[in-house]
Amino acid sequence: xxxxxxxxxxxxxxxxxxxxxxxxxxxxxxxxxxxxxxxxxxxxxxxxxxxxxxxxxxxxxxxxxxxxxxxxxxxxxxxxxxxxxxxxxxxxxxxxxxxxxxxxxxxxxxxxxxxxxxxxxxxxxxxxxxxxxxxxxxxxxxxxxxxxxxxxxxxxxxxxxxxxxxxxxxxxxxxxxxxxxxxxxxxxxxxxxxxxxxxxxxxxxxxxxxxxxxxxxxxxxxxxxxxxxxxxxxxxxxxxxxxxxxxxxxxxxxxxxxxxxxxxxxxxxxxxxxxxxxxxxxxxxxxxxxxxxxxxxxxxxxxxxxxxxxxxxxxxxxxxxxxxxxxxxxxxxxxxxxxxxxxxxxxxxxxxxxxxxxxxxxxxxxxxxxxxxxxxxxxxxxxxxxx
Numbered sequence: 001x002x003x004x005x006x007x008x009x010x011x012x013x014x015x016x017x018x019x020x021x022x023x024x025x026x027x028x029x030x031x032x033x034x035x036x037x038x039x040x041x042x043x044x045x046x047x048x049x050x051x052x053x054x055x056x057x058x059x060x061x062x063x064x065x066x067x068x069x070x071x072x073x074x075x076x077x078x079x080x081x082x083x084x085x086x087x088x089x090x091x092x093x094x095x096x097x098x099x100x101x102x103x104x105x106x107x108x109x110x111x112x113x114x115x116x117x118x119x120x121x122x123x124x125x126x127x128x129x130x131x132x133x134x135x136x137x138x139x140x141x142x143x144x145x146x147x148x149x150x151x152x153x154x155x156x157x158x159x160x161x162x163x164x165x166x167x168x169x170x171x172x173x174x175x176x177x178x179x180x181x182x183x184x185x186x187x188x189x190x191x192x193x194x195x196x197x198x199x200x201x202x203x204x205x206x207x208x209x210x211x212x213x214x215x216x217x218x219x220x221x222x223x224x225x226x227x228x229x230x231x232x233x234x235x236x237x238x239x240x241x242x243x244x245x246x247x248x249x250x251x252x253x254x255x256x257x258x259x260x261x262x263x264x265x266x267x268x269x270x271x272x273x274x275x276x277x278x279x280x281x282x283x284x285x286x287x288x289x290x291x292x293x294x295x296x297x298x299x300x301x302x303x304x305x306x307x308x309x310x311x312x313x314x315x316x317x318x319x320x321x322x323x324x325x326x327x328x329x330x331x332x333x334x335x336x337x338x339x340x341x342x343x344x345x346x347x348x349x350x351x352x353x354x355x356x357x358x359x360x361x362x363x364x365x366x367x368x369x370x371x372x373x374x375x376x377x378x379x380x381x382x383x384x385x386x387x
Contacts, residue, residue, distance in 0.1 A: 003113070007213030007310075012044065012051045013092045014122045016132035016212055019183070020102025020179050021173040023138040024128030025197060025205045026053075032206065040098070045213045047085060047098045047104025061084065061115060068147070068255040073348050082256065092121045096213055105173040113186045117147060125183045128205070129176055129196045129304070129311075129318050132295040137159065137233075137283040139174075144239055145268055147246040147259050161292050177303035187307050196313035204266040208312035236281040238271045294320045 010016055020026045030053045033040065037047050043299065048054065058064070060081030067073035084099075091097050099119075105127075107115065116123045136157045143150050150156045163171035173179055184192045195208045206220040245267055249259055285293060301319035304311070 007211040009126045010096055010212055011122070012094065012096055013090065014124055015099055016090060016096045016126060016209075017103075017116075017119075017123050018100035018126045018209075019104040019107075020129075021105035021176075021179065022102050022126060022131040023135050024102075025195075026100065026102040026128065028222065029209060029220070030203055032222060033098060033100065033209075035223070035343060036219065039219060040213075040215070041095070043213070043219075044095045045098055045215065046087075046095040048087040048091060054084060054099050054101045055103070056080045058099075058104060061085070061118060062104070062107065062111060064103060072256050088119060088121060093203055097121065098209075098213060105179060106145070109182050111185060113185060117270050118184060123187060124212070124342075125187060125192050126208070127176075127192065127193050127194050128197055129182065129313075129315075131291050131293070131297045131318050131320060132161070132164075132174065132176075133285065133320065133323070134199070135174075136289075136293060137285060141234055141239055141283055144243050145234075145263060147250055147256075147263070147359050148358065153283060154286050157285055157289050157293070161289070161296055164296055167200070175300075177300040180309060181307060182321065184307055184309055188237075192309040194304060194309055194311045194313050196311055196318040198313055198317045199312070200317075201345050204313040211312070233283065234271060234275050236269075236283050238276075239283060242267060242271070253289065294323065314381050 011193070018026070018029070033047045033344055034052045040047050049057065056076045057080050060076040060078050065073040065074065065075045088097050137153060139157055140150055140153050160171065160174055164175045180192060180194060193208065193212060196203055198204050203221065207217070210220055242263070246263065251263065298319045301315045305315055
């Protein structure tokens with residue numbers, strides 16, 4: 001396992017390409033980089049653009065679209081990709097270039113090779129490894145927030161694990177061993193670094209980037225004033241409420257961009273501002289599904305180790321060598337006091353359906369709206385969440 005002091009940074013002119021995957025600390029490290037562009041530049045590291053990550057440029061270059069259907073889909077203008085490549089070309093003459101966008105993890109080999117060719121610089125790819133036994137609940141939750149109809153967590157997780165074990169295309173980026181093998185096939189094993197994430201050692205992520213970019217230790221540590229930006233997972237009750245709202249909004253025919261604005265900037269933000277009740281159930285896999293995921297994690301860790309790519313952190317943590325299987329998942333119940341959730345939900349729905357907005361969200365109409373929504377949420381818990 002690589003230690004920070006023993007790693008030679010990538011050479012000047014190299015593009016350090018972070019491809020996620022999803023739910024592997026990408027947002028945290030991107031915020032750290034975006035908030036320290038001046039400090040990075042002082043150490044001859046360029047983080048192009050002005051946003052948190054390089055979503056729009058890479059979306060244009062890779063042809064990514066957003067939306068629920070062909071009619072609703074939209075894509076980034078081509079000039080955003082051209083601008084990103086031009087900025088990389090300028091920066092690489094005197095600096096290491098750091099690029100990050102987690103959706104790149106979905107690229108198949110031909111598309112990955114084409115992207116690296118278009119970057120026009122030596123590329124070193126970085127891949128975060130979060131074990132499926134903890135990643136699957138997090139990714140399922142994100143799909144729910146995005147308005148996707150997934151079914152119960154365990155049923156969805158079983159489908160994904162079956163796809164990984166059979167090598168099916170639906171496994172996608174969740175097949176971590178294949179993901180690493182694919183990029184090693186494009187760039188060579190010496191141009192791939194993996195980071196085995198550790199919930200007990202959060203600095204393994206920042207340490208790895210500091211080592212690869214030749215940065216002083218601690219430069220990328222999250223600032224105290226920005227720690228509130230770190231994603232808090234929704235509880236099972238909160239996820240049930242989001243699913244109820246998502247179903248109602250999608251049923252109204254709302255467009256994808258409006259849905260994202262209302263749910264991400266309204267419902268999710270408000271839910272995250274509350275303090276979950278003591279004992280409020282968290283999303284987690286059942287013991288049987290957890291054990292199956294742990295088996296897949298162990299097999300992936302062995303394949304990655306055999307491949308010979310550099311690994312920061314401990315693959316033993318990823319493989320779950322020392323993990324204790326969880327107990328039976330507690331039954332999922334919506335929180336007892338619905339009013340804090342009701343205010344968030346009513347405000348969000350009011351933005352989409354003004355006729356639903358009561359004059360005073362703390363008044364009786366809001367409570368009645370909350371009751372209707374939470375009854376629907378309870379129905380989701382019984383029918384869709386496997387509680």
